Amino acid sequence: MQNGKTVVIGVIGADCHAVGNKIIEHALKEEGFNVVNIGVLSPQEDFINAAIETNADAILVSSLYGHGEIDCRGFREKCNEAGLKDIILYVGGNLVVGKQDWKEVEKRFLDMGFNRAYPPGTDIKLSIKDLKKDLGIEE
Template sequence: MKTIVLGVIGADCHAVGNKILDYALTEAGYNVVNIGVLSPQEDFINAAVETSADAILVSSLYGHGEIDCRGLREKCDEAGLKGIKLYVGGNIVVGKQNWEDVHKRFIEMGFDRVYGPGTSTEIAIRDLREDIGQ
């Protein structure tokens, strides 16, 4: 069974979407390690190392995801998680910005998948199956 670390990064305390993702991913057959809300990058990395996770899913709804996620890929690499799949989604930037620009910035930061607000859980599950299997 593939293991996914799931959580809400930074000073964000939005828990509902996190719970929905946890349920949907568990139902889809994944072992979900949910670190909850208000999680620093180190908590994602430590959980991924401890559980030999296949992917890290970062959620952010309060608009500061870009700041909170900066450097995560490099820290993963340093912790021995080189090549782990990194997903990010939600309301990840402040204000109305061109989605193509936002997407490009997160890809450049080392994220494999970047999802905007309102993306369905089915899309994330489809991508996970494509990227890491089941």
């Protein structure tokens, strides 16, 4: 059953990890989301353009190769400039290189304008629960 909400998903930057992206797509569709999957190796502009074209409610960014922090810098500002000031932004995966305190990593992404950031190994069910809450979908 569709919930009327559209989400754009993809893997940012030079990251080509496709399997997790497909799992996320499947899980979101099972929960009634209209999913626009832009795939792997995606620059910020592809996420933003897809969100504009589909009138998306949220953008979910994945990164597994450790350079997500670099790839995501300025993302919220670009969304704002494109007229997407209210879009929900999530990011998750192996976002930084090396062992770093997750709370510090999360804070950096929240400070960059992401609504939520998830560490490696987060169950997609948690992200979907948060997304429904943030989008006002009754459970």
